Amino acid sequence: MNKTKKIPVLERVAKINEQIADENRALLRANNLICINIMGSPGGGKTTLIENTIIRLQGEKKIAVIEGDLATTIDAERIMALGVDVLQINTGGMCHLDAPLIRNALKKMDLSSIDILFIENVGNLVCPSSHDLGEDYRVIIASVPEGPHKPKKYPVIYKEADVVVITKADLLEYFPDFTEKILFNHAKEIQPEILTFSVALKRNESMDEWINWVKSVKPKIRE
């Protein structure tokens, strides 16, 4: 028996995802659009942030959205109501999106007409982190009611993130243990280059810095 031989199944699956992610990236680049993968816990405010971003950039940027969900079209209906193109991926119980699912979605979209493509991942702070979709940027939503320790408790997803957005900052006064500084510091300990924003959408304020970032993003240069 050859002891150096290993069963290659898991590694091969990961490699296939990587390869298709690179193909997705090349397709997005060829169509000159920026792709932003929004990740976070269930109910953290991913859809609300995308909705408000669409509203603020109406007339300036052509936005489209891929919605990842286990089973429903609840989020996709909210986005569609704003008049933008939305494509729903129901994962049928799977805990994350992967590159092949995104490839299938991209085939059904008119990519040449889009400036910014948001992908809303399945609500989950663990599994989406290990699946490159071909996106330019990874944004993590950290809502105030979740508490300030999420970067420490879910370090893997923060390590691969480009941006963290604190949401539901309207509620800061009800969570005295939560300050933006604590969460941002924890996030920077894990990923020193991470960009940090905070939004309070119920008060409809403090979106400016996030919006300026979205408006100005260029394709990510990868080493």
Added chain:
Amino acid sequence: MNKTKKIPVLERVAKINEQIADENRALLRANNLICINIMGSPGGGKTTLIENTIIRLQGEKKIAVIEGDLATTIDAERIMALGVDVLQINTGGMCHLDAPLIRNALKKMDLSSIDILFIENVGNLVCPSSHDLGEDYRVIIASVPEGPHKPKKYPVIYKEADVVVITKADLLEYFPDFTEKILFNHAKEIQPEILTFSVALKRNESMDEWINWVKSVKPKIRE
């Protein structure tokens, strides 16, 4: 080639987990203790519910806790501060607890001295649902800021649940789209037998129904 032959890998892993879960269950039964698996999104209030339950049942029930986390001991330290036995499982990035991890934990605990064992699962509304740990009851935490649609959006975990506890009900006035009735109705559409509780721990009230249930639970009779 025999076409009826299948590669049995995935099925066998699931079967091993089931088998060890049954062994865990037998061990818990032999020691006359009830085991409650607490599941929910990151930051939903799992640890806070366990903390407050320990405080309310001090002197009445001997409680112990197994804490599941990706990387830290933050939650375990909170529980230990209350003077109860706590065992930390760091999953090293894995998105759920499984029966073998619990078996290893049970070996390190003095089971004969415990009335109720809480297991706090990894914060995740997807993956923990498909792993029987040997617990008697599965409790899902649904915090108000997450919104009322979680049972519809994460049906798999609700289908296997015995109890849903709405947490952070203090915040109901800030979420006009959330009523307890909407969430409970959605949960009952998926699992008609599910028990429903609601707690507002910052106001330190409305714990009575939940506490009465915890005090009165008997080993679950399985068909």
